[in-house]
Amino acid sequence: MKYVKIIGLLAVATAALMVFAGSASADTFTSPTGTVYTGEIVADAEGHAVLDNPIAKIECASSVKGKVEEHGAGKVVKGNISALSFTGCTNQWHVTVEAAGTLSVNNEGASTSVFSSGATVEATRFGVTCRYATNNTKVGGWTNSATDSSHATIHITASVPLHSGSFLCGEGATTWTGGYTVIQPVPLIVHNT
Numbered sequence: 620m621k622y623v624k625i626i627g628l629l630a631v632a633t634a635a636l637m638v639f640a641g642s643a644s645a646d647t648f649t650s651p652t653g654t655v656y657t658g659e660i661v662a663d664a665e666g667h668a669v670l671d672n673p674i675a676k677i678e679c680a681s682s683v684k685g686k687v688e689e690h691g692a693g694k695v696v697k698g699n700i701s702a703l704s705f706t707g708c709t710n711q712w713h714v715t716v717e718a719a720g721t722l723s724v725n726n727e728g729a730s731t732s733v734f735s736s737g738a739t740v741e742a743t744r745f746g747v748t749c750r751y752a753t754n755n756t757k758v759g760g761w762t763n764s765a766t767d768s769s770h771a772t773i774h775i776t777a778s779v780p781l782h783s784g785s786f787l788c789g790e791g792a793t794t795w796t797g798g799y800t801v802i803q804p805v806p807l808i809v810h811n812t
Contacts, residue, residue, distance in 0.1 A: 646726050646811055647690045650804040652767060657687040660698070661803040662773055668705060668797035670714065670742060672749055673789035677712045677742055679705035683773075683799060685722060695734075696809055697723040703738065712744045720753060724761055726811035731761035733773055739782060742793075749788035751779040758795065764806030771801040771808070 650656040661684045668681035684702040689695075699721050705714035720737030735753035742749045758777035764770060778792040801807050 662799040662801045665798040672793035679708040695723045695725040747785045749784040750782040752782035763808040773799040
């Protein structure tokens with residue numbers, strides 16, 4: 620009798636897990652409203668993107684471009700970055716992107732998070748080089764377009780780990796802050812269904 624109750628409880632637990640697995644959420648982008656979007660996304664920094672490392676605060680114009688390559692049941696929206704740039708940087712710093720990596724957007728209901736993986740950025744000035752790399756690093760949040768004619772926004776508030784470089788770079792991470800306005804497509808909304 621005891622074993623029958625245990626088997627019965629296991630059957631109920633298995634059924635509950637199957638229902639949960641069958642209702643896995645799906646993240647997708649839509650543009651225009653109601654139409655799944657898997658094309659190219661382009662965003663430009665609002666003002667400057669700021670890299671603040673132990674030896675300098677570096678402000679640059681910045682842009683990012685990529686294409687949606689994964690989405691749907693049980694997945695976050697994800698894509699390879701085809702272009703990431705930091706230009707016109709302050710105080711004679713040169714910031715180059717050695718690898719652009721991927722970005723993913725995860726709609727968590729009350730908030731939406733943006734993650735970067737595989738990106739390596741190098742900041743150089745007067746022979747001092749600091750390299751920073753992302754590895755599933757949360758880089759900020761996301762705000763959907765409010766109307767059919769408004770832009771989505773990526774809010775960057777990241778702590779990007781030091782990958783390699785001069786001892787002057789310190790041992791810790793650099794902060795990356797700024798806002799990026801999505802200029803293509805408009806509107807752009809991430810949904811969790």
